[in-house]
Amino acid sequence: MKQENTIMENQLFRPLDLKKKMRPGESVIQALLFIAGLGSIFITLAIVYELGKEAWLFFGNPDVTFAKFFGTTTWQPGIGHFGIWPLVTSTLITSSIAIFVSLPLGLAVALFLSEYASPKARSALKPILEILAGIPTVVYGYFALLFMTPLLQSIFGKQTVEVYNMASAGLVMGIMILPLISSMSEDALSAVPRALREGAYAMGATKFETSVQVVLPAALSGIGAALIIGISRAIGETMIVAIAAGSGPNFTFNPFKAAETMTGHIARISGGDLSYNSIDYTSLFAIALMLFLVTLILNLISQGIINKFRQRYE
Amino acid sequence: MNNINAPDIAIETKNLFIFYGSFAAVSEVNIKIEKQKVTAIIGPSGCGKSTLIRAFNRMNDFVPSSYVTGEILLQGQNLYGKNIDPVEVRRKIGMVFQKPNPFPKSIYENISWGAKINGFKGNMDELVEQSLRGAALWDEVKDKLKKSAYELSGGQQQRLCIARTIAIQPEIILMDEPASALDPISTLRIEELMQELKKNYTIIIVTHNMQQAARVSDYTAMMMLEKDGSRSGTVIEFSETKKIFTNPKDKRTEDYVTGRFG
Numbered sequence: 001m002k003q004e005n006t007i008m009e010n011q012l013f014r015p016l017d018l019k020k021k022m023r024p025g026e027s028v029i030q031a032l033l034f035i036a037g038l039g040s041i042f043i044t045l046a047i048v049y050e051l052g053k054e055a056w057l058f059f060g061n062p063d064v065t066f067a068k069f070f071g072t073t074t075w076q077p078g079i080g081h082f083g084i085w086p087l088v089t090s091t092l093i094t095s096s097i098a099i100f101v102s103l104p105l106g107l108a109v110a111l112f113l114s115e116y117a118s119p120k121a122r123s124a125l126k127p128i129l130e131i132l133a134g135i136p137t138v139v140y141g142y143f144a145l146l147f148m149t150p151l152l153q154s155i156f157g158k159q160t161v162e163v164y165n166m167a168s169a170g171l172v173m174g175i176m177i178l179p180l181i182s183s184m185s186e187d188a189l190s191a192v193p194r195a196l197r198e199g200a201y202a203m204g205a206t207k208f209e210t211s212v213q214v215v216l217p218a219a220l221s222g223i224g225a226a227l228i229i230g231i232s233r234a235i236g237e238t239m240i241v242a243i244a245a246g247s248g249p250n251f252t253f254n255p256f257k258a259a260e261t262m263t264g265h266i267a268r269i270s271g272g273d274l275s276y277n278s279i280d281y282t283s284l285f286a287i288a289l290m291l292f293l294v295t296l297i298l299n300l301i302s303q304g305i306i307n308k309f310r311q312r313y314e
Numbered sequence: 315m316n317n318i319n320a321p322d323i324a325i326e327t328k329n330l331f332i333f334y335g336s337f338a339a340v341s342e343v344n345i346k347i348e349k350q351k352v353t354a355i356i357g358p359s360g361c362g363k364s365t366l367i368r369a370f371n372r373m374n375d376f377v378p379s380s381y382v383t384g385e386i387l388l389q390g391q392n393l394y395g396k397n398i399d400p401v402e403v404r405r406k407i408g409m410v411f412q413k414p415n416p417f418p419k420s421i422y423e424n425i426s427w428g429a430k431i432n433g434f435k436g437n438m439d440e441l442v443e444q445s446l447r448g449a450a451l452w453d454e455v456k457d458k459l460k461k462s463a464y465e466l467s468g469g470q471q472q473r474l475c476i477a478r479t480i481a482i483q484p485e486i487i488l489m490d491e492p493a494s495a496l497d498p499i500s501t502l503r504i505e506e507l508m509q510e511l512k513k514n515y516t517i518i519i520v521t522h523n524m525q526q527a528a529r530v531s532d533y534t535a536m537m538m539l540e541k542d543g544s545r546s547g548t549v550i551e552f553s554e555t556k557k558i559f560t561n562p563k564d565k566r567t568e569d570y571v572t573g574r575f576g
Contacts, residue, residue: 199415199475202371203428203482204405213427218418 051292054285061279069286075249075265077283084290086251090166090259091294094241095234097170097255098177102230105174106181107216107223113182114189115211126183133179141243144172149244156256164246164258173240177230184229188222189215224306228299235295238263262291322349324486324516325370325407330384332365334377339365341546343384345535347486352508352517354527354555357537358570362547363520366537367488370518371407372400388485405432408479409488413495414471416463416478421455424463424474428482441481449477450507469500476507480515487511489519493526505530524571527555534558536567 058064064082072083109129113122148168153161161167192215200210216223246258247268260268266284274281323346332340340362347353355363365374372393374380386393393403416424425442434441442459446452451473455466463474472492479487489508493501508517508530521527527534536551536558551564562568 193415195411195413195415196417198373198376198409198411199417201376202373202404202409202411203431203478204401205428205431206401209431213431214417 048292051285051289054282055289057277058279058282058286061282063279073251077279082283083251084287086249086259087262087265087287088290088294089251089253090241090245090249091235091261091263091291093253093255093259094166094170094173094245094261095231097167098173098234098237099227099231101171101174102177102181103227106178106226106230107185109178109182110185110189110223111211111216113186115207115215129179129182132175133183135176137176137237137239138243140172140176141169141240144168144240144244148172152256161256162246162258164244165256166241166245166259167255169241169243169245170255172244173234173237176237176240177233180233181226181230184226185219185223188219188226191222192218220309221306224302227306228302231298231302232295235291235298236263238267242267262287262294266291323347324349324388326387328385328387330366330369330382330386332362332369332374333381333383335379338544338546340369341540341544341548343549345549345552347516347518348533349516350512350514351532352512352519352530353533353535354531355518355520355535355537356522356524356527356570357547358539359522360547361537361539363537364490365547366549367490367518367520368409370486370488371404371409373404373409375400405482406484407486407488408482408484409490410472410475410479410492412491414468414475416466416471416474419463420460421463421466421474422459425478425481428478432482434482445477445481446474448480448511449473450503450510451477467500469496469503472496472500472504473507476504476511480511484515486516486518489517491520491522494522501526524559528559531555536562536564536570538566538570 059066059069063080068082069084072081073085074081074083075086109125113125117125145164145168148171149161149163149165152165152168196214196218197210200214205214241261242264245264246260247264248258248260249265250257250259252259266287269280270284326346327343330340330343331338343366355367357363368374369382370386370393374382382394385395388403388406391398417427419427422442425445426438429438429441443452443456446455451470454470455461455474458465463471466474472495476487476492493504496504505526508519511517512532519527519531532555533553534555535549537547538550540546540548551558551562551567553563557563558567559571562571568574
């Protein structure tokens with residue numbers, strides 16, 4: 001009985017003590033989180049440093065000038081042609097085709113899944129889309145070369161469509177990005193509060209009017225994030241373009257012609273025998289830096305567009 | 315030949331049951347709601363007030379497995395009849411929700427959107443101004459119509475929701491606890507607004523707040539769970555608000571309005 005009392009007293013009548021307490025657990029967690037954050041920043045900086053260092057050597061070469069790099073349209077570093085544009089344009093063309101395919105299609109799929117599909121249809125469709133996301137890109141590459149290209153040739157004629165061409169690589173890349181865009185957009189659409197839909201329905205809106213004119217704008221920032229990731233993915237994609245888009249820089253705006261992208265070029269050149277310090281070797285880093293820059297610029301542009309159109313919701 | 319004893323009826327329910335699956339959330343409701351009056355639905359939590367009010371504009375359609383038996387008659391037409399389009403029903407019977415839910419658009423577009431999708435062809439600027447004036451919001455927002463509706467305070471947002479509802483000129487406005495998320499001053503403004511609105515519209519309001527029901531409504535429907543333990547709610551008493559609060563017939567109503575409930 002006596003002992004019980006003291007326990008009670010210890011628990012309930014602890015003397016008032018407002019002094020700072022040591023909480024070692026808190027500091028450990030805080031330190032771990034800080035290190036994790038620092039680590040990712042460090043890795044990014046290290047990559048930029050490494051790219052920059054080698055690219056510096058490339059631009060330090062007396063034959064290479066910025067005027068040539070940005071002002072000419074032939075890329076043959078081995079024989080003194082340093083115009084980056086053929087690689088940039090083919091990257092932009094394949095990526096644009098991919099986005100033109102995947103954004104509308106992905107949005108349509110997302111709208112269907114989040115607004116129209118019955119739970120049953122949704123649970124059948126989502127795994128299929130996820131399978132699409134799980135296909136290795138090398139398979140997509142041969143799909144482009146062996147299915148999409150013959151298909152395009154049968155539509156537009158063999159004279160128009162070359163065996164290796166940007167269009168088929170871009171289209172297949174669009175299919176590859178589709179599940180990414182649709183699943184991210186669907187998350188954004190599903191996160192729109194039910195109250196907003198009810199508000200629209202209560203105004204006498206149809207399902208389509210509600211989905212497209214109220215729910216979609218409310219989910220715009222999430223859809224924008226999906227678009228940005230899709231663009232980055234398209235620009236960075238290597239295997240499909242390396243297999244199907246062509247293997248040689250070619251300055252053309254005709255999507256049915258073969259033209260090598262920045263990533264495809266890096267993959268092909270770095271696969272061969274390269275001696276360090278050769279101009280071919282350092283040029284790869286210049287291309288990589290350029291790739292980094294293009295991605296960054298496009299991300300900033302799309303971020304800007306989204307911010308302009310973003311309509312916040314609670 | 316208007317007979318004072320036969321008032322104009324805006325909407326009436328006949329032997330109305332509302333089910334969620336096999337569970338009757340609301341059973342056997344027979345009420346006649348008078349035109350251009352405020353009718354309050356009161357009662358304890360979980361007695362089916364919201365379910366009942368959402369049946370009036372077929373919002374329960376969005377709850378899978380919900381269905382209705384009996385009739386809700388608007389000008390003699392059964393809202394749950396065979397060839398009835400719920401979209402058209404909602405155009406005639408507007409709704410204001412518990413939490414303000416303006417659209418992610420500008421203040422102007424919040425009003426014009428509903429009119430546009432309903433085929434309004436007239437002068438949109440005029441309609442927007444009229445609706446905002448009707449909701450006693452015009453003076454506060456006339457200089458920032460292009461701004462996002464989310465920049466408004468909660469009370470202003472709720473009045474914007476009322477404005478967008480009157481912009482499509484419904485016959486009836488349903489209000490599901492429209493002031494429960496608002497501070498007392500905003501609540502007062504909504505209540506004053508309801509007195510203005512009833513000159514042109516029939517208003518049905520669900521409220522938890524009995525003082526509010528007493529202040530704003532002409533008629534009151536008292537809802538309560540059935541005594542048989544079925545967890546099904548029904549209207550146990552429906553009459554003039556004055557009577558409900560001063561001289562209720564049902565003992566349960568008296569207990570509830572005097573705070574002796576439970």
